[in-house]
Amino acid sequence: MTVRLLIIEDDDRVREALRLALEDEGYSIDEAPDAESALRKLSYSGPPDALIVDLMLGRMDGFTCIREVRRDHDVPIIVVSARDDTHDVVAALEAGADDYVTKPYEIKEITARLRALRRRSTPVPGSREAPRDLHLDTDAEAPLILSTGSGTVRRGDVELHLTLTEYRLLCELAESAGHVLSRRALLERVWDHGFFGDERIVDVHIRRLRTKIERDPSDPRIIITVRGLGYRLDLGR
Template sequence: MTRILIVEDEESYREPLVYQLNREGYDVSAAATGEEGLDIFTKGGVDLVLLDLMLPGLDGIALCRRIREQSRVPVIMLTAKSSEIDKVVGLEIGADDYVTKPYSFRELLARIRAVLRRNQSNHAAEQGSPVHADMPLTCGDVSMQVGEHAVQVRGGDVFFPLKEFELLEYLLQNKGRVMTRHQLIDRIWGSDYVGDTKTLDVHVKRVRSKIETDPAHPKYLTTVRGLGYKIDEPGQ
């Protein structure tokens, strides 16, 4: 049975969600603080996290970062903030989706199912492809070990949050090929993603800041005007 962890300090949201998700057949755990949520998550067995942004103490952004340090479990952010910058921040730290309050339960349920399907599909692809799990993906002095969620740049370890990692992984898997913005968004955020391309651009900028010696003049991850992005060896 799929286990969902709800981290939400507002009882008026938390309790109805527990009840409704239980009725849908999910095994639900709930926490009212970030610290309590982290404790439940660390004990294991969680398949998806519904995470409120504005939590007392350890807030949603900090908790999402802590989760991403140890796991690729899907995270959906729940928040009253709806501005574009808040959405970008939420996705930058590794959240898989972002739902603004007040939301309908049916909309949230659809998002939950879509994120779980996408995660299961990605996991199945990794399990069915030993090359991805065991052999590094490389481009010049950038090397990625997918199974270990590890990236080395010029011989040093560099930390990548989940979405940045997945973006770099997909580009490396298609080294030398131009990947359109639509292809990248569909692959990393899913075909049901409703945001715009600015989120992708922000993630590309952050990946460049970690793999390029001069991010303003990239030699690996380049922009192909009017199409999208590609990663390749310098001069190719």
């Protein structure tokens, strides 16, 4: 089955070169020269299998575009940008991007990241065992429940909107509840073996996940930071 990509890039030459290179790799490509037209495409035809987004797009920048996409879609998003400042990387990930590649790049790097993102879709980590409900927080009024069968996370009767990356992070931590997982271990399990990205990606996604599942994200009780080692999920606190 052909993988469909949407490239959002305002430089015509860069967009054309990326389109041709990815088509040579077997991808089906749609293009948008700005964020506004990209969002219209998503509204009309639904999300593709992945988005490739530049940050410098004109009236609506890439950060805003990603946030708008994340309102309705869990589609994997890779940022490809000449901006390599730490602040920009973290800001893009916090907006909802799954990965970040700096220009100049080799097309093999882009395709490797795309393959890793696609492999995250199936199976989810919780599928290694029989589907079950995991009670991550025993709050009497609104317990936090991870259902590996349905692939959902609920706080009481409310289903929480987690991205695929956040869901897989939570599954991996829950599978190893009570044990510390290093950032590198989480990178390899969630972002795929052989991933060569920055460990800051883990910290940013953990921070975003906490805002959705913790009763008080400033004082996390479910996902605990173990200084110098990594993260540990504590059940039933």
